[in-house]
Amino acid sequence: MASKFTKIAALLSATALTLTLSACGGSDNTAADDGKGKVYYLSFKPEQDETWQKIAKAYTDETGVPVKVVTAASGTYEQTLKAEVTKKEAPTLFQINGPIGMQSWKDYTADLSSTDFYNNLLDKSMAVGEDGKIYGVPYVVEGYGIIYNQSILNKYFGLPGAKVTSMEEVKNFDTLKNLVEDMQAKKADLGIDGVFASTSLKPGEDWRWQTHLADLPVYFEYQDNDTEDMDELEFKYNKEYKNIFDLYLNNSTIAPTLASSKAVTDSMAEFALGKAAMVQNGNWAYGQISEVAGNTVKAEDVKMLPIYTGKSGEETQGLNIGTENFFSINSQASPADQKASIDFVNWLISSDAGKKYMVDELGFIPPFSTFSETEQPADPLAKEVVSYMSNSELKTIPWVFTTFPSQTFKDDFGQALSQYAAGQMKWDEVVEMFKTGWAAEKQS
Structure with missing residues (x-):
């Protein structure tokens, strides 16, 4: 069918075969000044918690920007997000799982159409949004x-x-x-x-x-x-x-x-x-x-x-x-915290340290132009996914x-x-x- 699914398949082939390194420019890449912004990321997968804690510490050590990571228990993400988002210190960075999640969280999702991490997507049709605005950006294909x-x-x-x-x-x-x-x-x-x-x-x-x-x-x-x-x-x-x-x-x-x-x-x-x-x-x-x-x-x-x-x-x-992992920024967070969270994501997909964490430790296959062919996971299952994506005789589901x-x-x-x-x-x-x-x- 002529649809988003066809475009996703094209993206996956591009990810496997033709990734090119490009610079990530713009003011988004500058970390928020100390005291002017902070990041609270509500993470999705318990098995990745230890790595995200390491990433948070590394980013804070490099930039001085506080990063807090909380990981929801398995199968409880939506309930946890509902509880956390009403608090004074609510998540500034969280995930939605696609179009249904976008509709559920539209009151809390900022427009990401001007961010570097959206503009560096290999296929922008993978992002979710409406009326010309982008509310969720995928950060991994799996x-x-x-x-x-x-x-x-x-x-x-x-x-x-x-x-x-x-x-x-x-x-x-x-x-x-x-x-x-x-x-x-x-x-x-x-x-x-x-x-x-x-x-x-x-x-x-x-x-x-x-x-x-x-x-x-x-x-x-x-x-x-x-x-x-x-x-x-x-x-x-x-x-x-x-x-x-x-x-x-x-x-x-x-x-x-x-x-x-x-x-x-x-x-x-x-x-x-x-x-x-x-x-x-x-x-x-x-x-x-x-x-x-x-x-x-x-x-x-x-x-x-x-x-x-x-x-x-x-x-x-x-x-x-495909993916069900879309980064969203809390539109009800302070402007400083929103900027700090955008800067954090840009660091993940553009800096040498951030990309290394994404690929080597989280094992992600990232859908961004900022990752070269050599900046892909080396573990055997990731290689299997890339191999299947590269096989033009097979049709991805x-x-x-x-x-x-x-x-x-x-x-x-x-x-x-x-x-x-x-x-x-x-x-x-x-x-x-x-x-x-x-x-x-x-x-x-």
């Missing part, structure tokens, strides 16, 4: 799929009677299913507890399924209707969703009934310790793998596969790549979950998935909940 341990797969391929003999054969759901189910049957020979790490359905930990996995059927339905959003969904591709979700549940390290007790950290630890061969997650998860005590997975064995569901034509499908009605809708869907996994809800009931919940919130 990709997710099925992460796998090549070493365990190689061990399987060497077994007598293996139904699949290389990952090059895995181009659709049917082949993936054959591979996974045969590996599960041979898990003792492979020394694993299950093919997939545990499906984390604990409340607040289910975002991989109620958001990331749900991106696929929603995008497919958008495509069929040549649109970027819909007030009503048929959940037309619910069977495709069920295909892969059932494959996860039934070929896991744990019984499906235990999924509601597991967190993302549990599943990533299982993968890192070699108890599982595969796990659905994104390039940001490499730190969670490499930093697990006792990690047995070598960097060169960490690979990624698209999420195949059984949809027709999926042999040319790539990873799910864009992140449309930023159009989902609300966090409440996603939480309700996650709860329904948990009940389904536990045998307490039929799949048809899950589908009905998705359809009615979507329509009720979109049309309210």
Whole structure:
């Protein structure tokens, strides 16, 4: 479809292949004078808190501008932001997750159209705004799929009677299913507890399924209707969703009934310790793998596969790549604090120190012209994302979950998935909940 999604795909190719270094000029780059401005950043991902604290200290040491970073607990960002934004010392820099988030926070989002970090976007159509104003600027592109341990797969391929003999054969759901189910049957020979790490359905930990996995059927339905959003969904591709979700549940390290007790950290630890061969997650998860005590997975064995569901034509499908991370500046903060926050973001994307933190420590793939080809993450999952983006024969699945009605809708869907996994809800009931919940919130 001729849409923002097409432009995003073009951006991703540009990011992977043709990034050029350009100077970031203008008064925005000058740090606020000591005592005339400060920064309070409300961060989104708990696993990045330590790095953001280091960044805050480094910036303050360099400029004298105070930077405070508070990180919301997993799954509580919206609630935390609502509580913090009403305080006297409210966040000056925060994030919205796309068009829906922009509508929710318009009263607190300053126009960023004149900032250097907006004007250095490789594709300005990725920013969110309306009426000629920009209220959110993406600061990273990310990709997710099925992460796998090549070493365990190689061990399987060497077994007598293996139904699949290389990952090059895995181009659709049917082949993936054959591979996974045969590996599960041979898990003792492979020394694993299950093919997939545990499906984390604990409340607040289910975002991989109620958001990331749900991106696929929603995008497919958008495509069929040549649109970027819909007030009503048929959940037309619910069977495709069920295909892969059932494959996860039934070929896991744990019984499906235990999924509601597991967190993302549990599943990533299982993968890192070699108890599982595969796990659905994104390039940001490499730190969670490499930093697990006792990690047995070598960097060169960490690979990624698209999420195949059984949809027709999926042999040319790539990873799910996009962003839900948009910087916004609090329009109700003082002018000095707004300027200090803009200067801080400009420092992140233009200074040598800031860029090093963004790439080397946060592991970001930044969508700005200020980053050269050599200023890209070196970790294996980021390399996988860049490799898929560079493959012109594959079609990226864009992140449309930023159009989902609300966090409440996603939480309700996650709860329904948990009940389904536990045998307490039929799949048809899950589908009905998705359809009615979507329509009720979109049309309210």
